[in-house]
Each structure stands twice: as structure tokens, then as C-alpha cells.
Amino acid sequence: MIDVAALDDLAVGAPVRVDVDGRPVCLVRTAGGVAAVHDVCTHAKASMSEGYVDDGVIECPRHGAQFRLDTGEVVTPPASSPLPVFPTEVRDGRVLVDPSPSHPHPFSD
Numbered sequence: 860m861i862d863v864a865a866l867d868d869l870a871v872g873a874p875v876r877v878d879v880d881g882r883p884v885c886l887v888r889t890a891g892g893v894a895a896v897h898d899v900c901t902h903a904k905a906s907m908s909e910g911y912v913d914d915g916v917i918e919c920p921r922h923g924a925q926f927r928l929d930t931g932e933v934v935t936p937p938a939s940s941p942l943p944v945f946p947t948e949v950r951d952g953r954v955l956v957d958p959s960p961s962h963p964h965p966f967s968d
């Protein structure tokens with residue numbers, strides 16, 4: 860697990876881009892913890908951390924594809940490939956991310 864942020868620095872529902880072992884990762888604090896998805900949209904490479912979060916879903920800022928934060932699954936096109944997700948843990952006020960994604964990213968892994 861890699862220490863990437865202080866929990867107190869994350870506002871609920873406000874995505875933040877961090878580097879995890881050379882990969883761009885989008886962190887989102889939720890009511891129940893912290894989600895981590897690959898920061899590169901699987902449609903046309905927009906930065907997901909510039910997108911919008913609502914009810915467990917993150918929306919890409921470029922063309923509006925939506926992905927579930929817990930699984931990376933596509934909820935709304937135009938994306939068709941899921942976002943890789945990363946396990947997270949909060950320990951002593953720090954956010955830790957496992958650098959191994961759930962699956963390879965179609966563009967960058």
C-alpha cells in the first residue's frame with residue numbers, strides 16, 4: 860500500500876488526482892471511505908479527477924461517460940471499457956492505495 864494523502868485533505872465528493880507508483884489515480888472521498896479509480900477516461904483520455912461525483916458515480920468532464928466508483932463499471936456511454944479500480948485503506952488519518960489495478964487500462968497499462 861502506498862501513502863498518497865491525508866484524509867483531512869479530501870473533501871467528500873471532490874475528486875483529486877494523485878500519482879500511485881507512476882500511474883495517475885483519481886481519489887474520491889465518499890461517505891463510507893475513499894475510492895480510487897484510474898484517472899484516465901477509457902473513452903478519450905480525459906482526466907477523471909476534473910469530473911463530477913454523484914451517488915457513487917463519477918462523470919467524465921469531456922463527453923459525460925459515467926463509471927461506478929466501487930467497480931469502475933460503465934454506467935453511461937460513450938465509454939465502453941471499465942475504469943481500473945485500486946483497493947484503498949484509511950489508517951491513522953492517512954489514505955493508502957494498493958498500486959495493483961483491478962485490470963489493465965486499455966490505453967496506458
Ligand code: FES
Nearest residue numbers: 900902903919922
Ligand atoms: S473522454 Fe471521457 S467520455 Fe470521452
